Amino acid sequence: MTQIYWTDIESPIGNLRVASSEKGLVYIELPRANGRGFRGWMKSYAADEKAENADAPNQAAVDQILEYIEGKRREFDLPIDLRATAFQRSVYAELSKVPYGEQRSYAEIAAAVGRPRAVRAVGSANGANPLPFVIPCHRVIASGGQLSGYAGGVKLKARLLAMESATPVPGRLF
Numbered sequence: 001m002t003q004i005y006w007t008d009i010e011s012p013i014g015n016l017r018v019a020s021s022e023k024g025l026v027y028i029e030l031p032r033a034n035g036r037g038f039r040g041w042m043k044s045y046a047a048d049e050k051a052e053n054a055d056a057p058n059q060a061a062v063d064q065i066l067e068y069i070e071g072k073r074r075e076f077d078l079p080i081d082l083r084a085t086a087f088q089r090s091v092y093a094e095l096s097k098v099p100y101g102e103q104r105s106y107a108e109i110a111a112a113v114g115r116p117r118a119v120r121a122v123g124s125a126n127g128a129n130p131l132p133f134v135i136p137c138h139r140v141i142a143s144g145g146q147l148s149g150y151a152g153g154v155k156l157k158a159r160l161l162a163m164e165s166a167t168p169v170p171g172r173l174f
Contacts, residue, residue: 002049005057006038011069013156018058018065019051024079025061027130030152041130045083068133071163074100076134083130087113091125098139101164105143123149139164 004026006019014031017038026046029038036044042051055062060078067073084092090113097112098104104112110122122140127149129137138160142148150157 002046004042004046004049004051005054006051007053007055007058007062009062009066011066013069013152013159016065018061020057020061021046021049021081023081025058025131025134026081026083028061028065028132028134030132030156032153032156045130065133078134080131080134082135084125084128087115087118087121088125088128090114091122092129092131092135095126095129095135095137095140098136100136103139103141103161106140107143109140127151 002021004019004021006017006027009016009018011031016031017027017029018025019027019029019038027038027041038051042049064073064076064078068076082089082092091109094104094109094112106119106122106126107116109126110116110118113122115121126137126140129135129151132138132151138150138157141161147154147157147161
């Protein structure tokens, strides 16, 4: 039986939960996440595994996530243990190609994975992304440029996009 190690951290955007397996990072829970959360992810993707609170196995991920949130990191260099369907994996591979500071539409991602009519399915895969920041789902916007859907809320999505584009935001970013 494999083990999942999780730790909770306080960040400038709120509390985060970071979880890893022996193979790599498996899950990042955003503050105010509107999804199933860590327990739901465990039930779906790690039902036969034990979860243990442990800081050390997650330290590299925690350090890089905090550096990203503080605007000091643009790319992640972490092993990941991605648990997803084949379609989700194809979407996540495309999301990972979207450069820091740029955005793509859901339709562009659908076309890039060879399923141009699967815009809603791309949105669903985005919503199920277990590794926000690392797999930059916040960089996907509606075709008209509107911000829609994000596990941490649209306000956080807007703040992340502003941080990446270096667009001034009134008040404090984080």
